[in-house]
Amino acid sequence: MQNVISMRDFSRLDLDTIIDNTLKIKRDGIPNKLTDIPVASLFFEASTRTRTSFETATRELGMKVHGFAGKEGTSVMKGEPLLDTVRMFLEYEDQIIIMRHNLNGAARFVADNIDVPVLNGGDGSANHPTQTMLDLVTIQEEFGRIDGLKIALVGDLKYGRTVHSLLQACELYDVEPWLVAPQNIMMPKWRIEDYQREVGKKLLITSDFMKAIETVDVLYMTRIQRERFPKGPEGDVDYAKVSGIFNLHAEMLKKAKPELIILHPLPRYKHNLEISMDVDCSPHAKYIQQAGNGLPTRQAVILKALGEGFEGRKKDYANNEVWQNIRVVNGAKKGEHFVYRINNGTLIDHIEPGRGPEVLKILGLQEDKDTTYILARNLRSKRYICKDVIGVPNIELNEYQLSRLGLVSSMATINIIRDNNVFKKGKVSLPPVLDRLVECQTTNCVSNPETHEFAPSKFYVESRNPLIARCHYCETPTTRKDLKLL
Ligand code: NCD
Numbered sequence: 001m002q003n004v005i006s007m008r009d010f011s012r013l014d015l016d017t018i019i020d021n022t023l024k025i026k027r028d029g030i031p032n033k034l035t036d037i038p039v040a041s042l043f044f045e046a047s048t049r050t051r052t053s054f055e056t057a058t059r060e061l062g063m064k065v066h067g068f069a070g071k072e073g074t075s076v077m078k079g080e081p082l083l084d085t086v087r088m089f090l091e092y093e094d095q096i097i098i099m100r101h102n103l104n105g106a107a108r109f110v111a112d113n114i115d116v117p118v119l120n121g122g123d124g125s126a127n128h129p130t131q132t133m134l135d136l137v138t139i140q141e142e143f144g145r146i147d148g149l150k151i152a153l154v155g156d157l158k159y160g161r162t163v164h165s166l167l168q169a170c171e172l173y174d175v176e177p178w179l180v181a182p183q184n185i186m187m188p189k190w191r192i193e194d195y196q197r198e199v200g201k202k203l204l205i206t207s208d209f210m211k212a213i214e215t216v217d218v219l220y221m222t223r224i225q226r227e228r229f230p231k232g233p234e235g236d237v238d239y240a241k242v243s244g245i246f247n248l249h250a251e252m253l254k255k256a257k258p259e260l261i262i263l264h265p266l267p268r269y270k271h272n273l274e275i276s277m278d279v280d281c282s283p284h285a286k287y288i289q290q291a292g293n294g295l296p297t298r299q300a301v302i303l304k305a306l307g308e309g310f311e312g313r314k315k316d317y318a319n320n321e322v323w324q325n326i327r328v329v330n331g332a333k334k335g336e337h338f339v340y341r342i343n344n345g346t347l348i349d350h351i352e353p354g355r356g357p358e359v360l361k362i363l364g365l366q367e368d369k370d371t372t373y374i375l376a377r378n379l380r381s382k383r384y385i386c387k388d389v390i391g392v393p394n395i396e397l398n399e400y401q402l403s404r405l406g407l408v409s410s411m412a413t414i415n416i417i418r419d420n421n422v423f424k425k426g427k428v429s430l431p432p433v434l435d436r437l438v439e440c441q442t443t444n445c446v447s448n449p450e451t452h453e454f455a456p457s458k459f460y461v462e463s464r465n466p467l468i469a470r471c472h473y474c475e476t477p478t479t480r481k482d483l484k485l486l
Pocket of ligand 1: 049050122128131161162222223265266267
């Protein structure tokens with residue numbers, strides 16, 4: 001794996017190696033140069049530290065970097081699709097794309113469509129993996145370890161991508177993360193559940209800031225991400241409720257552990273400082289040193305991405321067979337209803353009553369003018385009392401087409417009929433990947449049609465019963481009741 005997109009992709013070994021390599025670079029300098037390799041640095045969103053540290057890292061490595069800092073002044077303002085902008089840089093033979101974008105999943109979408117490594121400098125509220133790497137470097141530097149520490153994530157845990165990536169990294173270490181935030185900017189429920197499922201432990205959730213200050217080893221402060229709140233009066237009201245909710249002052253640190261370190265990805269917000277200026281000279285304050293670690297960390301990341309790459313984290317996606325054969329007993333399909341009088345074609349039996357129209361929709365039969373079909377609703381069923389049945393004369397639907405059925409009917413039995421006989425009979429379950437089948441409900445996801453980026457919807461089925469499918473781009477999991485068919 002050469003891309004750096006989401007913490008969900010990395011193994012503990014990957015992170016430990018980056019930490020080690022970074023500390024080596026800090027001690028001994030850059031191990032090897034990548035002279036004259038061209039690199040694109042495409043920052044569609046504002047950035048100070050991430051962009052300059054990435055660009056300085058590339059220059060010190062001997063690479064040639066070009067690109068843009070902010071979408072203002074680029075053709076993005078004329079409505080250019082993301083992929084067009086990025087692909088242009090491949091024409092300059094750039095060997096790495098470093099990018100930041102306001103849409104969740106933007107880096108993943110780009111990586112799917114090009115064959116040079118993509119380094120994600122932040123995508124919407126979703127991920128900021130290299131920030132997490134430099135956070136871990138700073139913690140390691142200060143404590144000589146990461147395991148065994150209590151780490152409080154404070155502030156905007158809803159829209160803050162740095163804390164999203166950091167919590168995912170915590171899954172790989174034996175740490176005790178605390179989530180410190182009021183309800184309306186709390187970490188999304190699914191992220192909490194992901195952590196708890198992975199680690200098998202409950203997360204400590206509190207709004208008691210003082211208790212956190214007095215107990216933890218690492219206090220990770222964040223800015224309220226005003227720009228990611230919904231636009232309009234509703235967002236304004238939401239923001240007003242939380243702006244300035246956690247302001248850390250020097251005198252609040254009196255009862256802190258002597259070894260406590262205070263981190264912040266920066267910037268802090270000058271109109272309502274989440275870390276007051278009087279904390280800066282406290283021995284606990286490590287956020288400036290943390291920002292400085294951005295440079296060697298990103299050098300280590302670039303060298304690894306262009307070198308041997310990363311091991312990656314094993315993901316557990318459901319991958320059972322889509323089609324399950326059912327033994328054909330008498331070989332013929334007869335019934336009172338005329339739908340059973342199909343001599344050749346496909347007969348879909350035992351559909352849950354009322355679901356027939358949805359099945360037609362998912363198989364694309366409604367729109368297809370050339371295909372005739374028969375839909376029988378609420379037929380009597382020996383097995384299920386009542387059922388819908390669909391007959392498609394003269395067409396044998398393929399297993400992939402039929403596998404879509406699993407989304408709306410788990411009971412249906414499929415009969416492939418040839419010359420009046422049931423040639424093959426089976427049940428289908430969902431395919432492991434739902435390709436262009438359901439729409440992502442995350443408004444800021446790059447695959448959401450409203451963004452006009454044309455990222456084809458893709459979900460991974462993580463569990464079949466109950467159904468949980470995760471968006472390939474924004475990583476949000478969805479349950480059956482929230483799935484919206486395309
Ligand atoms: C953060 C970001 O952009 O997500 N900054 C950074 O990269 N150091 C945090 C923020 O903007 O609040």
